[in-house]
Amino acid sequence: MIFVDPGKCSGCSRCEVSCSFFHTGMVGRSSARIKIVKIEGTGIDFPVVCQHCKERYCTKCPQNAIEIGKLGQIIISPTLCTACYLCEQLCPIGAIELYEDIPFVCDLCGGDPQCVQACTLGAITYEPDKLEPIELKVFKTKNKKLTPEQKRVRFALASTKQLREKWLSGRN
Amino acid sequence: MLYGYGGYILRINLESGRIKREKSDPAYMLKVIGGRGLNATRMHEELRRDVEPLSPENMLMLAVGPLTGTLLPASAYTTISGKSPLTGILGDSAAGGHFGPELKQAGYDQVIITGRSKEPCYLLITNDNVELRDASHLWGQDIWKTTAAIRKELGDNAAQIAAIGPAGENLVKFATVACNNSRMFGRTGMGCLFGSKNLKAVVIRGKGRIKVADSLKYAELCRKLEQDILTHPEYSQRNQMGSTMLMTALNNIGILPTNHFQKGVCDYVDQISGETLEKKYKVKNKACFNCNIHCSRYFVTDGYEGEGPEYETLCSYTSRIGNNDLNFALKATTFLNRMGLDSLSSGETIGWATECIERGLLSKDDFDGLDFKWGNTPVIEKILDMIVYRKGIGNAFAEGTRSLARRFGKGTDKYAFHIKGLDMICGDPRGIKAFGLTYAIASRGGDHLRAEPFFELTQLYDEAERRWGIREIADRLAVKGKAILVEYTERLALLTDCMTMCKNIGLSMDVMNPDFASQLLIAGTGLRFTPEQVNNALRGIIERDRLMNIDFGITASDDTLPYRFVHEPLTDGASKGHTVPIEQMVQEYYKAKGWNEQGIPQRPVEK
Numbered sequence: 106m107i108f109v110d111p112g113k114c115s116g117c118s119r120c121e122v123s124c125s126f127f128h129t130g131m132v133g134r135s136s137a138r139i140k141i142v143k144i145e146g147t148g149i150d151f152p153v154v155c156q157h158c159k160e161r162y163c164t165k166c167p168q169n170a171i172e173i174g175k176l177g178q179i180i181i182s183p184t185l186c187t188a189c190y191l192c193e194q195l196c197p198i199g200a201i202e203l204y205e206d207i208p209f210v211c212d213l214c215g216g217d218p219q220c221v222q223a224c225t226l227g228a229i230t231y232e233p234d235k236l237e238p239i240e241l242k243v244f245k246t247k248n249k250k251l252t253p254e255q256k257r258v259r260f261a262l263a264s265t266k267q268l269r270e271k272w273l274s275g276r277n
Numbered sequence: 278m279l280y281g282y283g284g285y286i287l288r289i290n291l292e293s294g295r296i297k298r299e300k301s302d303p304a305y306m307l308k309v310i311g312g313r314g315l316n317a318t319r320m321h322e323e324l325r326r327d328v329e330p331l332s333p334e335n336m337l338m339l340a341v342g343p344l345t346g347t348l349l350p351a352s353a354y355t356t357i358s359g360k361s362p363l364t365g366i367l368g369d370s371a372a373g374g375h376f377g378p379e380l381k382q383a384g385y386d387q388v389i390i391t392g393r394s395k396e397p398c399y400l401l402i403t404n405d406n407v408e409l410r411d412a413s414h415l416w417g418q419d420i421w422k423t424t425a426a427i428r429k430e431l432g433d434n435a436a437q438i439a440a441i442g443p444a445g446e447n448l449v450k451f452a453t454v455a456c457n458n459s460r461m462f463g464r465t466g467m468g469c470l471f472g473s474k475n476l477k478a479v480v481i482r483g484k485g486r487i488k489v490a491d492s493l494k495y496a497e498l499c500r501k502l503e504q505d506i507l508t509h510p511e512y513s514q515r516n517q518m519g520s521t522m523l524m525t526a527l528n529n530i531g532i533l534p535t536n537h538f539q540k541g542v543c544d545y546v547d548q549i550s551g552e553t554l555e556k557k558y559k560v561k562n563k564a565c566f567n568c569n570i571h572c573s574r575y576f577v578t579d580g581y582e583g584e585g586p587e588y589e590t591l592c593s594y595t596s597r598i599g600n601n602d603l604n605f606a607l608k609a610t611t612f613l614n615r616m617g618l619d620s621l622s623s624g625e626t627i628g629w630a631t632e633c634i635e636r637g638l639l640s641k642d643d644f645d646g647l648d649f650k651w652g653n654t655p656v657i658e659k660i661l662d663m664i665v666y667r668k669g670i671g672n673a674f675a676e677g678t679r680s681l682a683r684r685f686g687k688g689t690d691k692y693a694f695h696i697k698g699l700d701m702i703c704g705d706p707r708g709i710k711a712f713g714l715t716y717a718i719a720s721r722g723g724d725h726l727r728a729e730p731f732f733e734l735t736q737l738y739d740e741a742e743r744r745w746g747i748r749e750i751a752d753r754l755a756v757k758g759k760a761i762l763v764e765y766t767e768r769l770a771l772l773t774d775c776m777t778m779c780k781n782i783g784l785s786m787d788v789m790n791p792d793f794a795s796q797l798l799i800a801g802t803g804l805r806f807t808p809e810q811v812n813n814a815l816r817g818i819i820e821r822d823r824l825m826n827i828d829f830g831i832t833a834s835d836d837t838l839p840y841r842f843v844h845e846p847l848t849d850g851a852s853k854g855h856t857v858p859i860e861q862m863v864q865e866y867y868k869a870k871g872w873n874e875q876g877i878p879q880r881p882v883e884k
Contacts, residue, residue, distance in 0.1 A: 117564035133486030
């Protein structure tokens with residue numbers, strides 16, 4: 106799966122750009138399957154991408170359009186999907202978002218993720234054999250009214266608490 | 278549809294609230310390319326020359342380049358232009374960050390704002406949906422708070438915002454506009470224009486996508502450029518320190534402005550250098566949209582944190598004003614970023630005041646009791662606050678150094694280091710002759726970015742001979758051939774600005790050239806941007822800029838440098854004994870341009 110290290114991320118969005126370009130031939134954050142959250146004022150930049158969570162909330166798709174691939178990636182059937190937006194609602198961290206009625210979620214580029222290639226800082230790495238899915242249950246609370254972006258911000262803030270503490274404790 | 282381009286131009290009249298969306302015209306774009314060229318040409322065509330900068334009729338324009346927001350690295354800039362309130366001539370300023378690509382993703386190449394809103398407002402652009410919103414509750418807030426408040430109001434953390442702070446609201450002539458908190462549209466007072474229009478911010482949410490004409494070719498070209506950047510000998514230095522690496526570098530060649538350009542060597546450079554900043558305060562890299570250099574840095578100190586500073590701010594608030602306290606420079610940076618004040622222009626007013634007191638031309642009684650001395654940081658803090666809120670003598674400082682020197686007289690104008698009203702950047706031209714010429718002829722005033730003649734610093738003599746047939750071009754202390762160099766790099770710098778790319782890529786790192794840019798433009802837009810077409814467009818823009826400035830009252834006598842750089846040799850360091858023979862160099866430059874001795878373009882300008 107894909108691992109992110111926010112301590113190294115500069116927020117350049119090269120991962121988003123490459124993801125969007127190599128999947129769709131166009132560049133736009135809307136069709137990126139990895140999205141950087143920038144929390145200005147704190148210096149935090151955090152790439153949010155599917156965490157292969159233990160719960161696999163999105164697989165509750167009523168059309169059975171979502172299955173898990175060999176690499177652990179999400180595969181969405183374009184023929185079965187009716188754009189009901191349930192997967193977007195179910196994902197606790199905003200890693201699935203529909204754009205023009207198409208769900209966008211990381212598919213690991215079939216095992217050669219473009220975002221990893223684009224990242225020149227080593228903030229995003231891909232380790233095919235290492236699977237450390239995390240529990241996302243804590244992010245399921247009080248998130249019904251949140252947009253995917255708001256869910257991403259919440260996840261980013263929670264995931265970078267230690268990093269912030271490290272920065273602040275080492276100041277001169 | 279237009280490839281690469283956003284496809285639309287937005288016109289907004291803040292007085293009537295009228296909003297108009299026009300299609301971008303491909304034929305017009307071939308002539309102006311985009312970014313600065315697009316803004317400057319509009320201004321040339323539409324702005325009545327006698328319009329006062331702060332009047333509602335003045336135009337305020339934001340533009341991005343044809344390839345901004347695509348796969349092309351380092352093309353994330355936005356240019357804001359208008360008639361400058363600081364200089365009274367052509368004004369523009371560019372900044373990177375993430376604002377430009379968002380504007381493009383919303384579908385726009387340019388936003389043209391005229392009129393003055395009755396109440397404070399902000400402009401909200403969400404793709405096709407454009408509205409003016411009340412900003413009364415934000416008026417008086419600093420830039421960081423404003424940005425956070427707008428994001429909260431919209432419930433959208435991803436909105437990109439260019440906003441002004443109290444300095445812009447109070448019409449400080451060198452107020453800035455900022456995006457991403459610390460990305461400054463710093464020069465020529467564009468923040469003051471925002472303030473004069475009662476416009477607190479421009480907020481963009483772009484959900485569209487950008488398509489290029491020939492994806493495969495385009496990706497190949499972008500990959501080549503990325504490789505050239507990554508394998509560049511200066512890459513790791515630039516990645517670690519960004520422009521702050523210049524503190525040590527310029528000190529080594531004896532041109533680091535120290536005590537207001539009295540010296541080119543600073544004894545305590547190690548305390549204020551990019552290396553020290555990195556070691557003591559940097560916690561990580563920051564970057565503009567889709568850049569693989571990541572040259573910006575996030576710093577955390579005891580009490581302050583933020584992005585930056587860049588070299589010009591660092592130098593302006595350390596050696597240039599005789600301050601050896603790096604921590605203070607970071608504190609000042611934070612203040613300037615929050616309030617929206619240009620570091621170069623504000624720093625120059627402080628340097629000027631300090632030198633005038635040192636020379637006995639003025640005393641602290643002239644400055645409300647503020648005793649300006651080298652590195653007197655409490656006084657510097659006080660005057661900055663007084664400038665932002667136009668309190669006491671700060672009201673005079675807020676008009677800029679040129680105006681200050683005129684007000685006080687007594688020969689103090691000799692120490693007001695501005696050109697055409699724009700305060701000079703931090704690089705002593707006596708040791709970098711082509712840069713000196715650039716400051717003198719730059720169409721927005723004392724600025725290096727209009728040509729960035731980096732090649733004179735390379736010492737690549739054989740390469741200079743190959744490119745221009747003049748070996749001396751690679752020698753920073755030589756005069757010969759520098760007009761030729763500047764004439765060339767001025768076009769390359771304009772091309773960089775039109776494509777709203779970063780000058781590091783466009784010039785300093787020598788990884789771009791006009792032919793390569795032409796290939797990128799063709800693959801990106803599908804329009805016939807042949808090298809000839811591009812070159813003609815660039816020459817046209819430069820001449821129109823010049824003619825416009827002539828209309829604004831600029832003459833050949835304004836194409837010069839302040840007295841010190843022409844008459845007083847540097848006393849120390851690796852550029853010791855040098856001055857800039859500016860008159861001769863300017864004449865050579867006019868000749869290279871095909872202008873007459875008065876600096877007036879001779880061939881009829883294409884309409």
